[in-house]
Amino acid sequence: MEAPLNAGFAFQGIVIFLAAPLAAGVLRKLKAVLQNRLGAPVVQPYRDLRKLLGKEEVVSGTASGLFRVAPYVVFAATAGACSLVPVVLARMATAGGAWGDLVVLVGLLALGRFALALGALEAGSAFGGMGSSREMMVSSLAEPALLTALFVAALEARTSEAGRIAAHVARTGGAAFGPGSAFALAALFLVALAECGRLPVDNPSTHLELTMIHEAMILEYSGRSLALIEWASQARLLLFMTLLVDLFLPWGIALDASAAALALGAAVYALKIAGLCAVLAFAETSTAKLRLFRVPDFLGAAFVLALIGLFSQGFIQWGL
Amino acid sequence: MFRILRRCARTGLATLPLEPARDADYELAGEKLRESIRRLRGGRSLYVREVDAGSCNGCEIEISALTSPVYDAERFGVHVTASPRHADVLLVTGPVTRQMELALKMTYEAAPEPKIVVACGDCALDGGAFAGSYAVAGAVEDVLPVDIRIKGCPPKPSAILGALLAAVERAGKA
Numbered sequence: 437m438e439a440p441l442n443a444g445f446a447f448q449g450i451v452i453f454l455a456a457p458l459a460a461g462v463l464r465k466l467k468a469v470l471q472n473r474l475g476a477p478v479v480q481p482y483r484d485l486r487k488l489l490g491k492e493e494v495v496s497g498t499a500s501g502l503f504r505v506a507p508y509v510v511f512a513a514t515a516g517a518c519s520l521v522p523v524v525l526a527r528m529a530t531a532g533g534a535w536g537d538l539v540v541l542v543g544l545l546a547l548g549r550f551a552l553a554l555g556a557l558e559a560g561s562a563f564g565g566m567g568s569s570r571e572m573m574v575s576s577l578a579e580p581a582l583l584t585a586l587f588v589a590a591l592e593a594r595t596s597e598a599g600r601i602a603a604h605v606a607r608t609g610g611a612a613f614g615p616g617s618a619f620a621l622a623a624l625f626l627v628a629l630a631e632c633g634r635l636p637v638d639n640p641s642t643h644l645e646l647t648m649i650h651e652a653m654i655l656e657y658s659g660r661s662l663a664l665i666e667w668a669s670q671a672r673l674l675l676f677m678t679l680l681v682d683l684f685l686p687w688g689i690a691l692d693a694s695a696a697a698l699a700l701g702a703a704v705y706a707l708k709i710a711g712l713c714a715v716l717a718f719a720e721t722s723t724a725k726l727r728l729f730r731v732p733d734f735l736g737a738a739f740v741l742a743l744i745g746l747f748s749q750g751f752i753q754w755g756l
Numbered sequence: 757m758f759r760i761l762r763r764c765a766r767t768g769l770a771t772l773p774l775e776p777a778r779d780a781d782y783e784l785a786g787e788k789l790r791e792s793i794r795r796l797r798g799g800r801s802l803y804v805r806e807v808d809a810g811s812c813n814g815c816e817i818e819i820s821a822l823t824s825p826v827y828d829a830e831r832f833g834v835h836v837t838a839s840p841r842h843a844d845v846l847l848v849t850g851p852v853t854r855q856m857e858l859a860l861k862m863t864y865e866a867a868p869e870p871k872i873v874v875a876c877g878d879c880a881l882d883g884g885a886f887a888g889s890y891a892v893a894g895a896v897e898d899v900l901p902v903d904i905r906i907k908g909c910p911p912k913p914s915a916i917l918g919a920l921l922a923a924v925e926r927a928g929k930a
C-alpha cells in the first residue's frame with residue numbers, strides 16, 4: 437500500500453510540470469484582457485516550448501561546460517521540488533516513511549537558482565552578471581521570509597512535510613486557519629512574487645535590459661536550454677501557487693486515493709489556481725515595478741509579516 | 757490602483773481585427789524560408805528580434821506599435837525578444853550603414869537556426885532615400901540572405917504584421 441501511494445504522491449510533481457505552461461498561458465491571457473488586448477491563446481506557452489525544443493543552440497565562445505549543464509540542473513532541481521508538494525492528493529498520516537519536507541524544497545529551489553546564476557555568468561556578457569547579482573540579492577532577502585512563512589504552517593501541523601500539513605489542515609477545517617496563518621499567507625504571497633520574478637520585483641515581459649533580473653540571466657540561452665529554463669520557471673510559479681493553496685487553503689484536497697476524492701481534489705485545485713491567477717493578474721496590472729533599491733523594503737515587509745505570523749502562532753499554541 | 761482597473765474596464769477591447777495583407781506589400785524569397793518554417797513547427801510561435809541597421813526610426817515607430825493593444829501582435833504568437841539568441845525572426849530596418857554592417861552580421865551569427873530574415877521598409881530593400889550615400893554599405897540583401905521583403909516607407913503596422921504572417925503561412929503551405 438505504501439510504495440504505490442508514495443509513487444502516486446511523487447507523480448503529482450509531473451502534473452505541476454504539465455500544467456505549468458497552461459497556468460502561465462491563462463495568466464498572460466488574463467493580463468492581456470486587463471490591458472484591453474486580445475492576447476495570445478492560453479496554449480501559446482506550449483507552442484513556444486515545442487518550437488524552442490526543436491531549435492539549434494548557439495553557445496558563446498567564452499562559455500565552459502557549466503553553461504550547458506546549468507539548464508539541466510535548474511530543470512532537475514525544480515522537478516525535485518515539485519515532487520514534494522501535494523496537488524490533488526494529500527499525504528496521509530498513515531503513509532509510512534519520511535518524505536522530503538519544506539526545508540528540502542527551499543534548498544532545491546535555491547540549488548536551481550544558484551545553477552542558473554552561475555550559468556548566466558558563463559557567457560561573459562555584462563547583462564548575465566548583472567542579472568545574477570540581482571537575483572542573488574533578491575533571493576537572499578526572500579529566503580528568510582519564505583522559510584519563516586513555511587514554519588508557521590509547519591508549527592500548526594507539527595510536521596514540516598507539505599503533504600502532511602495539507603492533510604492536517606484539510607481535516608481540522610477552519611480552526612486550523614488562525615491569525616498566524618493569515619499573516620503567513622500574506623507573507624508567502626509577497627515572497628512568491630519575488631521568487632518567481634513577477635511584478636513589482638521583476639517584470640516578466642520587460643525588454644529593458646537595465647531593469648530585468650530573471651530575463652537578464654537567460655539572455656544568452658537558446659534552443660533546448662532556453663526551453664528547459666522557461667519551463668522550469670513556469671513550473672516554479674505554479675509550485676508557489678500550489679504551496680499557497682496547499683499549506684493554507686487545502687480544503688477539498690483528496691485525503692484518500694478513491695476516484696471520487698481525486699476528481700473532487702483535481703476540480704477544486706484547478707478552481708483555486710485559476711482564482712490565484714486572477715488575483716495575480718489584477719495585482720500585476722495595477723502596480724508598477726519597484727525601483728531595485730526598494731525591493732529590500734518589500735521583502736522586509738514580507739519577512740515582518742511572516743515573523744508576526746510565527747509569533748501569533750506560537751502564542752496561540754503555547755500561550756504566553 | 758483601482759483607477760487603472762476602472763479605466764481598463766471602461767475602454768473595453770481595443771484590439772482591431774487584422775486586415776489581410778495585400779500581395780503588393782511583400783515578397784517572398786528563396787527555398788530556405790519553407791524549410792525554416794517547417795522546422796519552426798508552422799510558425800505559430802515567432803520570437804522577433806528587431807535590428808536597426810541605420811534606419812531613420814520611422815520604421816521602428818511602426819514596429820513598436822505592433823505591441824500596442826490596437827495591433828496586439830501577441831495574439832498571433834509574435835513576440836518581441838530582447839536577445840538574438842531567442843530570435844526566430846530578424847526584423848531588419850534601414851539601409852545597412854557601414855557602422856552597422858558588422859553588428860548586423862554578428863547578430864545574424866548569434867541567432868540560432870532556423871532563422872528568418874525580414875527586410876522591413878524601402879530602405880532595407882534597396883537603400884531607399886539613403887541609397888548611394890557614402891555612409892551606406894548597401895541594402896540588407898547585400899549583407900544577409902533575406903527571406904521576406906516588406907515594402908513601404910514606412911510600412912503600416914498592419915502591413916508589417918500582416919505581411920509577416922501571410923508570408924509564413926504561404927511558405928508553410930507551399
Ligand code: SF4
Pocket residue numbers: 810811812813814815849850851876877878879880884885908909910911
Ligand atoms: S523605409 Fe522610410 S521610414 Fe523606414 S527607415 Fe527608411 S526612410 Fe525611414
